[in-house]
Each structure stands twice: as C-alpha cells, then as structure tokens.
Amino acid sequence: MDNKFVNIMSPNGSTKYLFFGGKGGVGKTTLATTTAVWFADQGYRTTIVSTDPTVSLSTMFGQEIGGETRVPIRHVSNLCGLNINPNDAKGVFQKRLNSVMGQMTGTFGGDIVSTPCAEEMATFDQFVTFLEEPDSEVIVFDTAPTGKSLRELAMPFDWAGFLQKQIQDGKELARLMNMDEDSFDKLEQDKLRYENALSVLRNRSTTVFNLVLLPERLPIEETYSAITGLDRLGISVQSLITNQCILPEVVEGNRFLAARAEVQSRYLDEIGSRFKDLIQTRLPLLDHDVSDLASLRQVGKIIYGE
Secondary structure, X not given: OOHHHHHHHOOOOOOEEEEEEEOOOOOHHHHHHHHHHHHHHOOOOEEEEEOOOOOHHHHHHOOOOOOOOOEEOOOOOOEEEEEOOHHHHHHHHHHHHHHHHHHHHHHHHHHOOOOOHHHHHHHHHXXXXXXXXXXXXXXXXXXXXXHHHHHHHHHHHHHHHHXXXXXXXXXXXXXXXXXXOHXXXXXXXXXXXXXXXXXXXXXXXXXXXXXXXXXXXXXXXXXXXXXXXXXXXXXXXXXXXXXXXXOHHHOOOOHHHHHHHHXXXXXXXXXXXXXXXXXXXXXXXXXXXXXXXXXXXXXXXXXXXX
C-alpha cells in the first residue's frame, strides 16, 4: 500500500472524482471497479460511471447496469453504477442541440452535429451532470481507451469556442429574422456548464487522473502520449498503476516466467525513471481472474490496505 496514493485518492471534505484511463486491455475496469468497491466498503457514498461502450461494468457486478439511472450494486452497500452508452447519449444530445441550432440553420439544423465529434460531446455532456450536482462522496470513472477518452475531454474546448461563435453570430441573425433569442440563452448555459466542468477536471484537489499500464513497450508509449495530451488540456495525471507485474517469488524455476519477468524488469525500470514525478503503484500478476466481488476486494486490499 502506498500512503501517498491512498491520500490523493481519498475525499477531503468534498466530492472526489477518480478517473482511470489507459490503453485497451490493461485493466482499467478492474482497477476502477476495485476502487469503487473499496471506497464503498469504507462507508463512502460511491458511484462508478463507465464511459466505455462495452458491457464490462455489468459483467463485473453480475447485474444489468444501464445509462438511464444509477443502479444500486447488489451486495455492496453505498455503491451505485451507471454505464453511459455513447450511442444513446448521442441521440439525447443531438435532439436537444438540433432543437436549438435548427432555428439558426433552417433545414440544415439536423446536420449540425452529425459529425464524429457528436458522440464524444454527448458522452461528455452526460457525465457533466456528475460534476455539476454530485450526490456521492466518491465518483469513479471507468473511461474508454486512451484515444477516445482524450477526444471526449478535448471536444468541449473546441465546442465552447464553437458555441461562443454561434451565440454571437446567432443573436445578430435572430434579431434580423425576428427569431426567439431564448434558444441562445440555452447555448450560453451549455457553454458555462462545460467551462465549469473543465475547471473541476483541472483541479488537482478534487480530481485525480490515474493511468493504468502494463510493463510493455506499447502501453508505456501510449501512457506518455496520454500524459502529453491531457497536459495540453491543463489536466494533470497524478498517478500510474502498473498492472500484471510478475513477482520474483512466483517464477520458481519456470523458464517462461523467468524470461517474461526479465523483460518486465527492464520496462519497470523505464517506467520508474521516465515517469518519476508521478505517484506509482504496482500490482502483481494474479493466478486467477478478477471478475467477482471477492476478487475485487482482494485487489482492493493490495492497493489500499484493509
């Protein structure tokens, strides 16, 4: 257990937002669900939100978890879950935005957000709600793989500028065409929502971005890319969790494990030096799957202690 890691993750009188990101397949969902269960078991009102379109959150807890409302997690007091489906979110977001933009763009209103960014914006728009009106002490985000997550976080920056232009140009157009300016007030409200949400994401005391990686070349490079991309947005990564590390005591003369452990050792040294300014935690490679509450709690004890 790393006390520095536990300290940055724990609530300090205000809601704590804990993000887990990284390359696909490195264990983000495992670490996110483990963290959510651990904090809930400690008595904190906790919500876990997945922005990954897969059904992994439902699989981990063995129950259906949708995107309409938060679902209480069975056998874990204080824990609720929500799985944001980008396609569903896009539909709600697109209808709402089209009703506003349609007044400005006439027959082209239906196409104004028919672009690849709409899905990322829709996802961001939905979890902004958690940043605006948190009703949990800990909110854990299990994010999509790195590239998609960066798009979801970067889009609001461009979108805020786009909204500003539409508000300025649109109000003048509304006056010329005797259109209702109330719609532009809604755009201004959305712009303010996104700006406030982004200020929360940049606040190191309330938000912790954790990147999960394996001691392998591609995850290391993707981790570096993610740190660089988030830094451009003014968002700091505070912690790295290196997963599936082969412990010396489990090699026991196995030539394959010994060879893999030697390769990992070089990468672990690189991770330690290359990301030396970040809090780093290592998790061992386990001999069993982590896919139920018992195993999640076992991993939680390794990371956070009793």
